[in-house]
Each structure stands twice: as C-alpha cells, then as structure tokens.
Amino acid sequence: MELLTIGKISGTHHLKGAVKITFNIDNPSVLAGEKIIVAIDENDMRILTVKSVSPLVGNRWVAEFEEITNKTEAGNLKNGFIKIRREILGLDEDEYLLTDLVGMNVIDVKTGENIGKVKEIFDTAAHDILVVDSPEAEAMIPNIQEFVKNIDFEKREIHVELIEGLRELKGKKYSQDDGMDEE
The missing domain is CATH 2.40.30.60 (RimM)
Structure with missing residues (x-):
C-alpha cells in the first residue's frame, strides 16, 4: 500500500x-x-x-x-x-502530486547527463520550482513545459531542458573576469 x-x-x-x-x-x-x-x-x-x-x-x-x-x-x-x-484522493491516472517528484532523478535531454535528484519543491507566485541537488551542483528548475519536457514515473526520471543560469556548481563563485573561480 x-x-x-x-x-x-x-x-x-x-x-x-x-x-x-x-x-x-x-x-x-x-x-x-x-x-x-x-x-x-x-x-x-x-x-x-x-x-x-x-x-x-x-x-x-x-x-x-x-x-x-x-x-x-x-x-x-x-x-x-x-x-x-x-486512492483516497481519487487522482486520475495522468495526475500526480508535487511530492511524487521528490527523490526522482533529473536528466538533461540534450546531454543525457543525470543532473541530480529532486530534493524539494517550493511554490512561487508564478509556478513551482524543483530544487535538484547533486554532489557537484544545485539547480532550481521551474516546473513549466519550457524546462520540464517529460516525467517518467516508471523509471522515476524527470527529463528537462536547461538554460544557462539554472544550475550552480558547488564550491565555485562567479567572477566577472573569467566566469568561475575556486573559493
């Protein structure tokens, strides 16, 4: 159950x-x-x-x-x-709760790279944000069609298309001179 x-x-x-x-x-x-x-x-x-x-x-x-x-x-x-x-909620087959996404692997559709797992989801005035965490980086991905391309519940995968700025490497900070610098 x-x-x-x-x-x-x-x-x-x-x-x-x-x-x-x-x-x-x-x-x-x-x-x-x-x-x-x-x-x-x-x-x-x-x-x-x-x-x-x-x-x-x-x-x-x-x-x-x-x-x-x-x-x-x-x-x-x-x-x-x-x-x-x-079954108490009476969800249709194509309906899901946002909490169902927590723990799913997030895959970049362009590169096939596993970006990490959904750690949490928070709500903004415009839409929900998926917080994706891995040992190397963290990403904050809006849960909208432009970024979330497919959710595969059987494989527990979310396929996304990222744009620059959605993902931040851990242990690095932005430098205007050359992009990323070690902290």
Whole structure:
C-alpha cells in the first residue's frame, strides 16, 4: 500500500482536541470520514479517523479526529505528518502530486547527463520550482513545459531542458573576469 504525506500538524486549535494542519493538497475536505496515519516519528504512528476538516487560512486547515477528545491528546500530535492511501484522493491516472517528484532523478535531454535528484519543491507566485541537488551542483528548475519536457514515473526520471543560469556548481563563485573561480 502506497502512502502519501499530504500535510503536517502545526499545533492545537481549541480545548476539544482540534489540530491545525498545513496541507500540500488542494481539497483536504475529502478526508472527512477517512482513516489517516499521523506519523510523529518512526516509532510513533497513530491511525485516526477524520471527523471534520475546515479551512483556516491559505493552505492551513483545522481537523478534528474521532479518537482525540482534548487539547492534551491533540498536543501530542504536534509536528506529526499526515499520511494517507493514494486512492483516497481519487487522482486520475495522468495526475500526480508535487511530492511524487521528490527523490526522482533529473536528466538533461540534450546531454543525457543525470543532473541530480529532486530534493524539494517550493511554490512561487508564478509556478513551482524543483530544487535538484547533486554532489557537484544545485539547480532550481521551474516546473513549466519550457524546462520540464517529460516525467517518467516508471523509471522515476524527470527529463528537462536547461538554460544557462539554472544550475550552480558547488564550491565555485562567479567572477566577472573569467566566469568561475575556486573559493
């Protein structure tokens, strides 16, 4: 069974045991009535039933669980990650979550070079940015069609076309005289 991490509990909301959760999915209300896993750490995971989910502000929501009845119990869930079965989201075959891209190899379509792995993804006002890391360099690649040419989920590869300036070598700095200099 494949589990997706879709949010993180940031704290309690009121005395009856509700929690505040920052979600990375569009519509957390689909979780109402579903069983989820709250992973506090490797050894502490709890299966809970979502009683209700309501919007707070931005991507932050308030959730109540059947099994949690007071603020103390809710406080024990702080910093826990929300994990669910993929089928709960009802994604179509061609849909994916941005978190699905984390850990994938990134390949330059022109050279065939493995640029590195997606370390994280962050959102800007215009589009998402893939942060790709390798021992030699780091790249920040906009997740748009001009740069991301293909995503192969079976091979766990993202094929990209880079332009100058998207990739920065580690241990080097820019010099106007001759390009790159050792630090």
